[in-house]
């Protein structure tokens with residue numbers, strides 16, 4: 001088995017998943033301001049260090065995606081953040097894209113940037129301890145979107161990124177996120193997501209990416225948040241599985257969903273049903289940002305020195321998602 005495949009499996013095996021703590025400073029500022037905490041480098045670190053040193057990290061979190069600022073920060077005990085994550089038994093990773101910008105030629109859509117100088121940045125992150133990376137392509141749905149231009153150009157970028165990351169001996173997380181914003185139906189989400197993922201794999205294969213050494217991070221198949229015809233959680237799980245079965249090559253070891261604006265419970269419940277119905281060989285786990293951090297952040301904001309209380313909430317969320325990644329979650333366990 002290749003080293004990259006081993007890293008991917010170590011991150012996702014045994015009901016473990018990923019904590020996406022790679023919010024850019026701008027996004028983290030929004031999150032902190034929403035709970036009335038000032039967004040300083042110290043506060044951003046304090047919240048993140050509180051999570052990274054929680055006991056739930058060891059049992060439930062196989063990998064943590066960091067942001068450039070965090071991977072270079074030192075903990076309160078003057079240790080390096082990637083060392084703290086490794087010492088907890090998890091794996092440090094890093095977001096390497098530089099954000100989604102307006103797509104020239106289709107200004108209502110986005111293209112993710114960050115390829116220039118990427119090889120050099122990857123070497124630096126590898127030295128800092130990163131074992132895996134993330135790049136997010138983002139697509140919105142409407143009658144005319146995502147356009148062929150957006151699907152093609154984001155797939156191309158994801159593939160170029162992935163081959164550079166593997167060249168540097170790290171596992172690329174390939175994240176094509178079809179947003180849930182809008183009035184679209186679940187059927188439209190299914191069709192567009194299938195098209196997006198298929199194009200990504202076409203480009204990954206063309207760019208000679210070793211599919212055994214990647215993790216796919218897709219959205220679940222959901223009706224748009226402004227759609228009047230919501231579907232049941234069972235239907236979400238079944239459509240999501242059908243979509244992935246039809247569009248993901250069997251070599252891919254694992255799939256780790258983003259939460260994408262679902263509530264914490266919804267993200268857990270849907271993941272649990274996906275695993276209950278999972279008739280594929282793919283590991284189906286989580287790479288959640290908001291759905292792992294929301295309650296912990298709210299609690300922490302009341303008293304930013306209350307490490308234990310914050311960790312308790314985070315541990316519980318991580319445990320619930322880990323159970324869901326094995327199809328063993330139920331609502332009663334939430335209380």
Ligand code: 13P
Nearest residue numbers: 020258259260288289290
């Ligand atoms: P959410 O789970 O909050 O969607 O974040 C995951 C992520 O990493 C988005 O890029």
